[in-house]
Amino acid sequence: MIVPSAPLASVGFLVPKEVISLATAGLHRAGNLLDWLPRRYEDRRRFDAFPAQAGGPAVCLRGTVVDSMKRAFGPRRKFYEAVVMDGTGGVFGSGKVTCRWFNMPFIHKMVAAGQEVIVYGKPKDSGGKLVIDHPEFEVIRLDGGPSIHLERMVPIYRNVSGIAQRRLREIVHELLGAMDPLALAPAFDVDPSYPRHEAYREVHFPEAVEQAEAARRRFALEEFFALQLNVVWRRARNHEHTGRVLGTKTSLLKRFYETLPFDLTGAQKRSIKEIVADMREPRPMNRLLQGDVGSGKTFVAMASMLLAIDSGVQAALMAPTQILAEQHFLTFRKWLEPLGVRVMLKTAAKEEGTHLPLEGTPQVLIGTHALLYDKVAFQDLGLVVIDEQHKFGVTQRSRLIAQGITPDVLVMTATPIPRTLTMTIYGDLDVSILDERPAGRGKMVTALRTTAKQTEITKFVKDQLDAGRQAYLVYPLVEESETLKAESATEAFEKWQKRLPAFKVGMVHGKLDPEQKEDVMRRFRDNETQALVATTVIEVGVDVPNANLMIIHHAERFGLAQLHQLRGRIGRGEHKSYCILLTDGKSAEGMEKLAVMEKTSDGFVIAEEDLRLRGPGDVLGTMQSGLGDIRFADFLADTALLREARALADQVIREDAMLSDTHAALRGLIHEKPSTVDQRG
Numbered sequence: 001m002i003v004p005s006a007p008l009a010s011v012g013f014l015v016p017k018e019v020i021s022l023a024t025a026g027l028h029r030a031g032n033l034l035d036w037l038p039r040r041y042e043d044r045r046r047f048d049a050f051p052a053q054a055g056g057p058a059v060c061l062r063g064t065v066v067d068s069m070k071r072a073f074g075p076r077r078k079f080y081e082a083v084v085m086d087g088t089g090g091v092f093g094s095g096k097v098t099c100r101w102f103n104m105p106f107i108h109k110m111v112a113a114g115q116e117v118i119v120y121g122k123p124k125d126s127g128g129k130l131v132i133d134h135p136e137f138e139v140i141r142l143d144g145g146p147s148i149h150l151e152r153m154v155p156i157y158r159n160v161s162g163i164a165q166r167r168l169r170e171i172v173h174e175l176l177g178a179m180d181p182l183a184l185a186p187a188f189d190v191d192p193s194y195p196r197h198e199a200y201r202e203v204h205f206p207e208a209v210e211q212a213e214a215a216r217r218r219f220a221l222e223e224f225f226a227l228q229l230n231v232v233w234r235r236a237r238n239h240e241h242t243g244r245v246l247g248t249k250t251s252l253l254k255r256f257y258e259t260l261p262f263d264l265t266g267a268q269k270r271s272i273k274e275i276v277a278d279m280r281e282p283r284p285m286n287r288l289l290q291g292d293v294g295s296g297k298t299f300v301a302m303a304s305m306l307l308a309i310d311s312g313v314q315a316a317l318m319a320p321t322q323i324l325a326e327q328h329f330l331t332f333r334k335w336l337e338p339l340g341v342r343v344m345l346k347t348a349a350k351e352e353g354t355h356l357p358l359e360g361t362p363q364v365l366i367g368t369h370a371l372l373y374d375k376v377a378f379q380d381l382g383l384v385v386i387d388e389q390h391k392f393g394v395t396q397r398s399r400l401i402a403q404g405i406t407p408d409v410l411v412m413t414a415t416p417i418p419r420t421l422t423m424t425i426y427g428d429l430d431v432s433i434l435d436e437r438p439a440g441r442g443k444m445v446t447a448l449r450t451t452a453k454q455t456e457i458t459k460f461v462k463d464q465l466d467a468g469r470q471a472y473l474v475y476p477l478v479e480e481s482e483t484l485k486a487e488s489a490t491e492a493f494e495k496w497q498k499r500l501p502a503f504k505v506g507m508v509h510g511k512l513d514p515e516q517k518e519d520v521m522r523r524f525r526d527n528e529t530q531a532l533v534a535t536t537v538i539e540v541g542v543d544v545p546n547a548n549l550m551i552i553h554h555a556e557r558f559g560l561a562q563l564h565q566l567r568g569r570i571g572r573g574e575h576k577s578y579c580i581l582l583t584d585g586k587s588a589e590g591m592e593k594l595a596v597m598e599k600t601s602d603g604f605v606i607a608e609e610d611l612r613l614r615g616p617g618d619v620l621g622t623m624q625s626g627l628g629d630i631r632f633a634d635f636l637a638d639t640a641l642l643r644e645a646r647a648l649a650d651q652v653i654r655e656d657a658m659l660s661d662t663h664a665a666l667r668g669l670i671h672e673k674p675s676t677v678d679q680r681g
């Protein structure tokens with residue numbers, strides 16, 4: 001009996017050449033091969049009718065090779081051709097299709113007249129003939145007895161160079177039969193009613209599509225369980241720390257409310273309530289404040305900080321970039337200094353190896369995440385607000401804890417991420433959601449333009465500026481080169497200066513140093529400049545409510561999440577706003593993405609579309625390496641499974657918090673080092 005850890009080299013029915021081919025495809029052990037899912041299934045109980053015309057989806061045909069020959073287009077392009085006839089005599093459709101293989105000199109050894117075959121591919125038209133180029137192709141061998149290759153659902157795997165599909169299928173089939181069912185049983189079974197060895201058999205050789213899907217779901221549940229166990233484990237560890245009781249005094253908060261020119265939204269009030277309740281608990285708060293762009297997170301953060309300060313401790317705000325730290329600093333100073341709160345900005349003079357001295361003891365200290373490395377700055381840190389934007393910095397939280405500091409932690413994120421991902425990445429946090437837009441915001445229109453003329457665009461910008469508004473003119477980064485990036489913005493800047501002679505145009509990009517950036521932003525905020533040529537440095541956190549127009553050039557080059565963040569810079573004031581997405585319309589993929597932007601402004605919808613368009617592998621990026629491999633689960637569709645996994649994980653940790661007793665076998669699933677994930681497109 002074979003166990004999953006057995007090297008394939010030790011598997012008797014494999015010849016050495018096959019072992020090498022499998023190893024080249026990354027398959028080294030029996031378990032690897034079992035986990036290697038079919039790419040698709042072919043239902044060989046019923047084949048498609050031979051198509052009557054080209055176009056349409058891929059078809060799966062069964063027929064006989066009636067003729068085959070080497071041919072050529074001119075002297076160079078050699079190809080091999082096989083005519084396949086419908087076994088039923090051409091009752092349906094054309095009854096005949098020609099398969100072609102280009103530049104595959106060895107193919108004639110594999111395909112010959114008289115063979116009965118199965119071909120799979122998209123039929124197209126070539127000079128009036130129906131052809132399938134490079135079809136998937138399998139020769140039927142009728143060797144008597146029930147076959148795993150015919151009259152059933154058949155798995156089709158990704159190609160392994162050196163091993164034919166048919167042989168691959170035989171290998172997996174034989175392996176399944178030789179596996180030790182006991183060795184396949186997991187330490188903790190997420191679904192004892194469905195033995196794992198059966199699930200393996202059914203995922204490879206299902207009797208029906210539904211069976212394959214049921215098996216996939218079982219494995220997906222296992223994957224989610226492993227993820228959620230980590231999440232619940234971290235949460236339990238957080239709860240072991242003792243923090244302090246804060247937030248019992250509320251006089252500063254009351255005065256803050258009185259100075260605000262607007263009422264907080266219901267969602268803001270609710271979040272603050274949840275935060276207060278957490279802060280009053282002796283264990284450290286670990287809360288996520290999730291809100292779409294412009295939902296008013298900053299004010300919730302300020303309220304929380306005031307509660308901390310009123311209890312006599314310090315509060316810190318960590319931003320992902322210097323420019324954001326500066327922006328926060330200005331906002332916090334504006335609102336908190338009138339209340340007598342000392343707000344300070346810790347500038348990153350790290351490169352020079354010095355830290356700028358801070359005068360006096362700050363009550364609110366604002367800086368980049370580098371603040372973490374600086375114990376001196378804090379005398380009595382009670383609350384940390386982490387502004388993560390795109391960065392999912394699980395590491396930041398654990399680093400604080402590792403330093404022996406266990407303040408209350410509030411993580412703010414504006415990144416719309418699908419709920420399933422929130423449950424995974426932030427699953428160890430309690431969540432407050434700002435799902436309400438502040439009142440008094442103007443309407444927002446997003447328009448996709450593929451053929452806009454510059455004169456029209458310029459006129460539109462002029463009209464808005466004439467009406468007293470301001471505009472962002474956004475250009476994409478050229479990722480490879482900071483210098484190029486600056487140049488393309490510079491070029492655009494010069495052009496816009498000429499186009500808008502009556503107005504002042506500013507420019508901001510990543511090459512400017514922090515003071516220059518701040519100066520440019522300040523002038524735009526104060527309406528000293530009316531148009532701002534910008535790269536994505538403005539994508540997060542910038543708040544200029546009078547700016548109501550954004551023109552995004554080469555919009556197809558931005559990721560969806562990024563576009564959403566960019567657009568979030570407008571629509572923050574009372575005026576109607578316009579986001580114009582300019583693109584040449586050449587990329588279908590790009591157009592699909594931009595159409596999403598045109599259709600919705602809901603960050604969650606956009607996040608899910610992003611996941612759908614880019615695929616979880618891309619969106620999740622490095623999370624996969626940090627939190628385990630996701631192969632079976634679908635982050636978009638399997639929400640219910642994820643919840644089930646969470647409930648199971650909760651139960652396990654409830655029964656055995658340290659995984660040292662009844663569930664000790666699960667200890668191996670815990671990753672001690674959480675990863676940082678970056679979702680930038």
Ligand SMILES: Nc1ncnc2c1ncn2[C@@H]1O[C@H](COP(=O)(O)OP(=O)(O)OP(=O)(O)O)[C@@H](O)[C@H]1O
Binds near residue numbers: 298439542543545
């Ligand atoms: N309750 C409210 N009523 C009216 N305006 C509000 C309210 N809360 C916040 N604002 C205003 O809305 C704008 C956005 O608020 P804030 O900067 O806190 O949002 P945010 O969620 O941090 O946004 P982003 O992630 O886009 O930076 C600011 O101009 C702020 O003054």
